[in-house]
Amino acid sequence: MGFLADTPKPPxxxxxxxxxxxxxxxxxxxxxxxxMNLAGGQPGFLGAESVREENGCGITVSxxxxxxxxxxxxxxxxxxxxxxxxxxxxx
Amino acid sequence: MGFLADTPKPPxxxxxxxxxxxxxxxxxxxxxxxxMNLAGGQPGFLGAESVREENGCGITVSxxxxxxxxxxxxxxxxxxxxxxxxxxxxx
Numbered sequence: 106m107g108f109l110a111d112t113p114k115p116p117x118x119x120x121x122x123x124x125x126x127x128x129x130x131x132x133x134x135x136x137x138x139x140x141m142n143l144a145g146g147q148p149g150f151l152g153a154e155s156v157r158e159e160n161g162c163g164i165t166v167s168x169x170x171x172x173x174x175x176x177x178x179x180x181x182x183x184x185x186x187x188x189x190x191x192x193x194x195x196x
Numbered sequence: 197m198g199f200l201a202d203t204p205k206p207p208x209x210x211x212x213x214x215x216x217x218x219x220x221x222x223x224x225x226x227x228x229x230x231x232m233n234l235a236g237g238q239p240g241f242l243g244a245e246s247v248r249e250e251n252g253c254g255i256t257v258s259x260x261x262x263x264x265x266x267x268x269x270x271x272x273x274x275x276x277x278x279x280x281x282x283x284x285x286x287x
Contacts, residue, residue: 108214108216108253109214109215109216110214119210119212121210121212121257123199123200123201123245123257124200125199125200154214154253154255156247156248156249156253156254156255157247157249158247158248158249159250162199162245162247163247164245164247164255164257166212166214166255166257
């Protein structure tokens with residue numbers, strides 16, 4: 106599997122998650138990682154691209170066929186405590 | 197200026213540009229770089245985040261206040277030859 110996600114023709118939706126590793130608590134990082142691991146099994150998931158530099162700066166983009174699929178993914182994977190911190194990036 | 201763009205409250209818009217350095221011709225890479233350099237001076241530009249790993253995989257996300265601002269940016273900076281290749285990521 107290559108780096109570039111094999112996305113279909115638009116329209117589709119993207120969730121952008123930008124973070125600096127080590128800047129947040131371990132639980133937060135673990136939750137973010139778990140969410141991405143679970144994404145692959147969710148209905149409507151189209152693919153993902155993830156990059157992290159050695160300085161800790163990282164961007165992960167996941168692609169989805171609908172806003173409903175994104176909502177299901179969030180509801181399915183996110184514990185109540187994680188919501189506020191990540192909200193900004195989940196558009 | 198930190199890595200994370202200081203974006204306002206949603207809604208706003210994102211342009212995601214994923215690429216592997218060295219996989220495209222030099223002209224393409226140069227155009228992409230020039231587009232990002234010019235973004236800062238465009239009306240409606242809210243910020244950008246960019247990450248590239250040593251293996252060449254990179255993601256650049258720019259944030260905009262409207263779809264019109266994105267269109268103006270594209271029209272302003274993009275030569276005719278670049279359009280097809282980049283279209284997929286400009287949603």
